[in-house]
Amino acid sequence: MHREFEINIPDVKPWKYVILLFRIILITKGLKMKQTIPTYDLNGITHHQFHVKRMDKRTHDAKDILLDKGIHRDSHYIFTCMESGHVKMMVDFKTIEAKDSTIFCVLPGQVHQGLLMKEVCGWFVAVKAELVPDSVRS
16 A cells, blocks of 8 residues: 655745755764874884984973873884883873883884973883784883
């Protein structure tokens, strides 16, 4: 049995639907873009398989790089060997704080962001993931 029915659509100009649809698409794209967390590769700072940098009270660019990147991921391991100072960062949405003699590691793919870097002395070591043997990963 076949039935016919009619749907009453309010008297709205068709172009208003097009504008509404366009706004919905823009809002949806904007939400997706805000949720995207960038991933940085070691190639952005060196052409080698690893990068070693001394951090001390005179090294202002390390502080700027740490704090300016915002929330992100890296495709490489990061080992920080602090001799002194105070660092606060977010790793996988948990705040981690380190003071004085501390060693910590950020694994490839972990979401992180530098929050504080005060009078830090020590070493920053970044190593491409393929250099770290499977037997000692994570």
